[in-house]
Amino acid sequence: MDFTDKLTAHFEDHIVATQRSMALTAPLGQAIEMCFSAVTNNAKILACGNGGSAADAQHFIAELVGRFERDRLPLAGITLNTDTSIMTAVGNDYSFNQIFSRQITALGQPGDVLVAISTSGNSVNVQLAIQAAHEREMRVIALTGRGGGLITDLLKPEDVHLCVPHDRTMRIQEVHILLLHMLCDGIDALLLGDPV
Numbered sequence: 410m411d412f413t414d415k416l417t418a419h420f421e422d423h424i425v426a427t428q429r430s431m432a433l434t435a436p437l438g439q440a441i442e443m444c445f446s447a448v449t450n451n452a453k454i455l456a457c458g459n460g461g462s463a464a465d466a467q468h469f470i471a472e473l474v475g476r477f478e479r480d481r482l483p484l485a486g487i488t489l490n491t492d493t494s495i496m497t498a499v500g501n502d503y504s505f506n507q508i509f510s511r512q513i514t515a516l517g518q519p520g521d522v523l524v525a526i527s528t529s530g531n532s533v534n535v536q537l538a539i540q541a542a543h544e545r546e547m548r549v550i551a552l553t554g555r556g557g558g559l560i561t562d563l564l565k566p567e568d569v570h571l572c573v574p575h576d577r578t579m580r581i582q583e584v585h586i587l588l589l590h591m592l593c594d595g596i597d598a599l600l601l602g603d604p605v
């Protein structure tokens with residue numbers, strides 16, 4: 410089988426998704442400032458998502474607690490989708506919809522930031538996470554796609570919505586990891602200065 414046309418179409422569609430997402434530059438800047446403010450004021454960043462977005466959440470937090478491109482102090486972040494004991498206990502005893510929100514109620518403090526990732530904008534556990542974050546007086550950075558789904562109406566004016574203008578989950582996820590790397594780079598630029 411010759412995959413050339415199919416693979417070329419993927420490359421082209423990826424470029425389309427990335428090009429359209431350049432419209433997110435202003436809210437991305439706000440998200441960088443929000444994360445910087447949290448990690449320099451004794452607050453922390455919590456992150457969650459399902460499936461590929463769970464991987465994105467833990468990838469992002471690993472770069473905060475570990476490092477991104479340059480050495481610096483570890484930054485305070487926790488992934489909410491990596492503790493199998495918490496997720497199975499809460500999922501089993503309460504509901505899968507509460508696996509993130511219950512951790513936010515336990516850990517969230519005013520000034521903390523929730524990075525909530527859902528390509529559809531409709532995952533119920535991510536919606537409940539956003540509501541729990543608001544109850545804890547946290548701010549939210551939502552990474553979505555497909556118009557933002559039900560998450561759009563849950564967000565407050567002080568939150569940041571990074572909605573990838575595309576309808577395919579894989580394309581949205583590909584841009585999400587780009588946006589998360591840009592967040593890491595922006596936080597490091599504020600902490601360390603721009604590299605020469």
Ligand SMILES: O=C(CO)[C@@H](O)[C@H](O)[C@H](O)[C@H](O)COP(=O)(O)O
Binds near residue numbers: 459461462526530582
């Ligand atoms: O990575 C993929 C598909 O590319 C899947 O694992 C995907 O993340 C899962 O179906 C998720 O459950 C989708 O949830 P969401 O992005 O709509 O919140």
Ligand SMILES: [Zn+2]
Binds near residue numbers: 461579582
């Ligand atoms: Zn995927």
